[in-house]
Amino acid sequence: MREFVTRFAPSPTGPLHLGHAFSALTAFTAAREAGGRFLLRLEDIDTARCKPEFTEAILADLAWLGLDWEEPVRRQSDHFGEYHAAIDALAARGLVYRCFKTRKEVLEDIARAPHLPGEGPDGVIYPGPVEPPSKVEEDARIAAGDAFAWRLSMRAVADAIGDPSRLTFTEEGAGPMGETGEVNIKPELIGDVIIGRKDVGTSYHLAVTLDDALQGVSHVIRGEDLFFATSVHRILQALLELPVPVYRHHRLLTGPDGKRFAKRDKAKTLQAIRTSGTSAQDLRMQLGFNW
Numbered sequence: 472m473r474e475f476v477t478r479f480a481p482s483p484t485g486p487l488h489l490g491h492a493f494s495a496l497t498a499f500t501a502a503r504e505a506g507g508r509f510l511l512r513l514e515d516i517d518t519a520r521c522k523p524e525f526t527e528a529i530l531a532d533l534a535w536l537g538l539d540w541e542e543p544v545r546r547q548s549d550h551f552g553e554y555h556a557a558i559d560a561l562a563a564r565g566l567v568y569r570c571f572k573t574r575k576e577v578l579e580d581i582a583r584a585p586h587l588p589g590e591g592p593d594g595v596i597y598p599g600p601v602e603p604p605s606k607v608e609e610d611a612r613i614a615a616g617d618a619f620a621w622r623l624s625m626r627a628v629a630d631a632i633g634d635p636s637r638l639t640f641t642e643e644g645a646g647p648m649g650e651t652g653e654v655n656i657k658p659e660l661i662g663d664v665i666i667g668r669k670d671v672g673t674s675y676h677l678a679v680t681l682d683d684a685l686q687g688v689s690h691v692i693r694g695e696d697l698f699f700a701t702s703v704h705r706i707l708q709a710l711l712e713l714p715v716p717v718y719r720h721h722r723l724l725t726g727p728d729g730k731r732f733a734k735r736d737k738a739k740t741l742q743a744i745r746t747s748g749t750s751a752q753d754l755r756m757q758l759g760f761n762w
């Protein structure tokens with residue numbers, strides 16, 4: 472049987488709150504119960520929003536919570552070259568294309584789409600350019616040094632792997648609508664999603680998919696807000712011939728107002744909880760972890 476390896480993968484863009492503690496404890500406890508391994512990965516590709524002080528605080532909060540993890544911790548910002556190489560490989564196969572458009576121009580394309588696109592994991596679904604730029608235009612913009620994003624061409628994806636809606640993954644938790652077991656992905660929720668951002672040349676989707684494969688993660692345990700992002704990850708696994716982990720999406724913690732915790736809820740940061748005198752064990756019990 473495959474070794475059980477899971478991870479907690481926060482982005483150091485703010486302090487950890489109760490929702491993160493629940494997620495980290497869910498993954499850590501699952502690894503412990505399975506006699507497996509637990510990894511911590513810092514998803515810090517957003518170089519403008521990630522700050523070293525948030526990284527330090529995350530490490531301190533998780534240690535306080537009673538977690539330990541294998542060293543070295545993988546920091547995605549140390550691996551841009553690997554992500555860019557993967558995008559180059561996808562580009563060489565015509566699976567991604569350059570998108571020079573501004574947000575406004577993207578919204579204009581969306582408004583001109585034959586059917587009104589819905590919302591996917593990254594916001595409004597982009598069905599692709601109404602008129603793709605000519606090779607001459609594209610070369611001129613590259614030569615001018617204009618910034619571009621890399622978008623997945625869903626048309627090229629279908630040509631390469633066939634109908635993506637036949638791709639499945641094993642869900643041992645549940646999606647937002649109770650999806651569980653062997654579930655088919657929803658390519659219609661993806662559109663020509665961004666795989667390489669204009670600013671950093673990669674994306675959460677690409678980095679998380681490559682890293683989970685590279686680190687031998689057998690079980691991806693994370694909040695159900697990322698359930699539909701799994702469709703993007705599953706397509707990337709198919710294109711890059713990566714192993715497919717088992718997924719366990721867990722429920723999201725909500726406050727008394729029914730809203731999920733966010734980084735802006737200062738009172739619910741682990742830092743605030745710690746300084747209020749709550750012990751780590753009390754907090755674990757409160758979140759339903761009996762150790």
Ligand code: GLU
Binds near residue numbers: 482514679694
């Ligand atoms: N870095 C992501 C976040 O902070 C989580 C990634 C994942 O678990 O797949 O929400």
